Amino acid sequence: MTASRLGRLTPYLYLAPMVGLVGVFLLYPAADTVWISLTNSTGLGKASYVGLENYSNLFKDPAFTTSFVNTLYWVAGVLVLQVGLGLALALILSSTALARVLKGVFYLPATISAAATGVIWYFVFNPDLGLLNSGLRLLGLGGLAQSWLVNPPTNTFAMIAAFTWQGLGPTMLLFLVGLQNIPKEPIEAALVDGASPLRLFWHVTLPLLRPMTAVVVGISLINSFKVFDLIWVMTQGGPYRSSETLAVTMYRESFVSFHVGYGAAIAVLLTAIVLVVAVFYLRAMFRRVEVY
């Protein structure tokens, strides 16, 4: 082999191990999942090719519709609560002397696993002995006490609250970092020009925070689509499949009901949705960032 040919091959040799790993552990399973989604696999014996039947069945399945709507609740809820509250907290803490202590307090839930968070909040929402209903009764608001994890869509909202409790800390920290990196000059100029705090925030701080907002919203968006563990611990998607999301439905169909082909179809659809949303979102965000 000549030196020049070896030289041309060198970059590929460096790439080969990683391409191999990605191929074996990501691309092959992904391709296999797509194939399984086109079969009637039950995880036992041989499966037959059924074409797009699993995909067409998705749209006739009321459980899938509920699951899809719940996923939209999660996306909207996480964006509004986790991102919105995270930003609000970051703004408050950036102007508070106690910021150092409070940052730790708000970040603490993020150190707990999602499963443990689920267990904690399962007890908080217990209708009989739970902290929430007991507190409401103590305050004379017993009329508001209810079975939080039973009635849809309250059960989904309750779990979004638990998810927010856990995810607020990292979101807040990212926004705090973003706020610290904003140059002081435009803010000072706006203050000299007499901008009110609201106008200052809306027209100066928020646009300058956009790169960090892009990251936070992107992460939250993907997390809200794939949330599974917290729901599985708290309700297992129930009662009567009323709190399932696409990720939970995918797991349940694949590993509880052993409709492996159908579960794979949900997995493919979920991946496609996340991919499309992420690509469009990131393109839109980074196009705007370039303007500023």
Add this chain to the structure above:
Amino acid sequence: MSSELTRNDFLKLGGAAAASAALFPRSALAGLERLGASEALTAAKMLKLANDKVTWKAWFNTAGQAAAKAVGVGWDAVEYSDTTSYQAAIRTSGRTSKVPDLYSWWSGWLMKEIVDADYAADVTSIWNKNAAHYSKGVRDAFTFRGKTYGAPLYIGYWVLLYNKHVFKDANLSPPTTWAQFTKALATLKANGVTPLGATIDGRWPGFIYFEEFLLRSNPGLYARLMAGKAKYTDAGVVSAMKLWGGLIEKGYFTDPASVTLGTGASNFTSYFKQGKVAMVQIGTWFEPSLVSGGLKPGTDFGSFIMPNINPRAPKVVIFESGPLVVAEHGANKADALKALDYFMSRKGQATWVKATGFVSPRNDVPSSSPVDRQLGATIQKGGYKQFNRYWEATPHDIVEVAVDQFDKFMLKGGDPVPILKTIQKQADKTWRSIK
């Protein structure tokens, strides 16, 4: 020659140890660990017995060691903490020699799946040897196309477990007719006690009262419904649901969203122990949970079979039994069959029942619990016809939809017809794909 351990010697020894660990099966190493405890055990072959019953590990190992001593083949438990991942492990390894030699499973339609997939060994000859000592109903639950594919790992009769002190305080004794039963419900309710425990915790308990009320109204209809020869929308099924709904409306059941069967402050055992709930319809396998909660069988709690709603119906009782299966493609199939033969023998069952406190499906092995002994005698003397539990008796695709719908009915009540129509829709789809 120096006696000092050189670097080379150390590496060789380390390599040998690592190779041993890699090459020896886990079961063989487990057997070696007990070297010296018993010569019989040392010589025995230890198989792998996979299961999803983590709390049974000590029981499995006690019985496995007894088998090793008795017939030279025993087993070590390989437990999975999660049923879902356990099922997935068996499903993916069932056709390979990596499959565990023995494994626990579920009877009925769930078992049919693994039989059809050729995952379970034919154990008909072992059953034939012991036929006189086991109920035909239990054997039928493991029999497909004339061949039997598993030994009963446990059997549970579905009865009403009741708090004896609560009954005594209300001046009640176990009812023998439906009229007495409903009167007892009203009396308990008037005494400030919730008569019946009910929960949707874990989804599956949704079928419990449906199954019981339908069976006690019309056993034939129950059997036909399970086999796809009747419809959920049939008048008899609607009527059983309406009866259930009526009892829910009267406040005879616990809030199904508040009570759990498992751990935690709101578990059923604690309510039962405190006398807040008088009864629960459940399998006899639940008794050890009451015992571990500090209740004494025969003194603090007893059991009785729910009276028939239709007085003309024959004496019936629901049972459930999970099989212990020999892997058809297991690496040690012959040894596993030998181990199963021992497990089904009188000696094997006596050891198992002593370790677990379960009811033995073998009629010459008495239970250690006075409650179960009395129940066993009642079933045997009364000539009770045994029906397989709903969970196993009908295809699982129907069960999965049905339990969610029953949960919905327990929470929301109201007209049962839409609930039954939803289940029937799935039943039509499932039976169409089977027939």
